[in-house]
Amino acid sequence: MNKIIFITGGARSGKSIFAERLAVEFYCKLNIANKIAYVATAVRTDPEFEERIKLHQERRGDDFITYEEPLEIGVQFEKIFNKHQIFILECLPTWLGNIYFTEKERKDKTIKADISNVLSLFSGKFDTSGNNQVEEIITDLKLGRIKKNNFFDVKESDKVLIVISNEVGMGLVPEDAVNREFRDDLGNINKRVSAVSDHSFLCVAGNILMLK
Numbered sequence: 001m002n003k004i005i006f007i008t009g010g011a012r013s014g015k016s017i018f019a020e021r022l023a024v025e026f027y028c029k030l031n032i033a034n035k036i037a038y039v040a041t042a043v044r045t046d047p048e049f050e051e052r053i054k055l056h057q058e059r060r061g062d063d064f065i066t067y068e069e070p071l072e073i074g075v076q077f078e079k080i081f082n083k084h085q086i087f088i089l090e091c092l093p094t095w096l097g098n099i100y101f102t103e104k105e106r107k108d109k110t111i112k113a114d115i116s117n118v119l120s121l122f123s124g125k126f127d128t129s130g131n132n133q134v135e136e137i138i139t140d141l142k143l144g145r146i147k148k149n150n151f152f153d154v155k156e157s158d159k160v161l162i163v164i165s166n167e168v169g170m171g172l173v174p175e176d177a178v179n180r181e182f183r184d185d186l187g188n189i190n191k192r193v194s195a196v197s198d199h200s201f202l203c204v205a206g207n208i209l210m211l212k
Contacts, residue, residue, distance in 0.1 A: 002122045002158050006194045008165045009203030016090060018201070018208055019162045020060055023086050026160045027063060030085055035065040037084040039077065041095035043070045064088075070098040071110070074117025081121050085159050089118065092165040092193070093186055100182060107185075115189060122161045123196045163197070165190050 005022065009015045023036045038060065044050055057066060065084075069076040073095060077087070095114075099107050154160065169187050174180045194200045200211040 001154075001198075003154065003160045003199070004119070004122050004193075004197040005160065005162045006165070006190075006197040006200040007162065007203065008167050008190060008194075008201070010167060010170075013203040014206040014208070015164050015166075015203045016056070017059075018203060019088050019090070019164050020064075023088055023160070023162055024063060026086050026154060029154060030156055030158070032085050032156065034084050036063055036086040036088065037080055038064045038066045038088045038090065039073060039080075040066055040068050040090055041070050041073065041092075041098060042068075042090075043094075043098060070095065071102065072114065074114035077118045077121055081159075085156075086162075087160065088162045088164065090164045092163065092189055093168065096182065096186055096189065100178075111185065111189065115192060118161075119193065119196055122159060163193050165193070167202070 005019075007015050007019050027036055040053075042049070042053060044053065057064075060066075067076055067080060073089065077089075080087075096111070099110055166186070167190075168183050174183055194211075197212075202209040202211055
């Protein structure tokens, strides 16, 4: 069965490292030739952010291939879906921010279409009845160890989508309407993705909590 995995948390909580480690575990489990597809939504805006991107790419290594797509993630996934088995989408808040900055007037339509297109590629091909079979995953981010159980019960024909997002609604209420709208939009997107995912995780200070 295809798998959708949703990972959320705060900034610098360990989300990306955890997602990459999971992707590599699945990659090794499936023993496939195609590289892991990393769909990056970030826009190269300044030298400091360029350096961040460079460090992320160096950390991922040769097992990954990066596709940069700030807006039309649905179109991008349709293009590459048949080329890969393992996918990471990094990340929903950056993608949503890009929409706010560039095409605010058609924001709602864009969000609905792109999220639906991405999820439909994966979610129509798995049975959610087995969601509660997983007991636990214990992760040591520092050493990169992941205890394996039936969470990794995937076959060579299966595809895995790992979606990374942020929790932005756990602090103070934003003082202006635009930021409150962004918080609400991202919260609703997170709920939608988590609802169709096989497994959801919350990262807090490098600790991984399995939500489902």
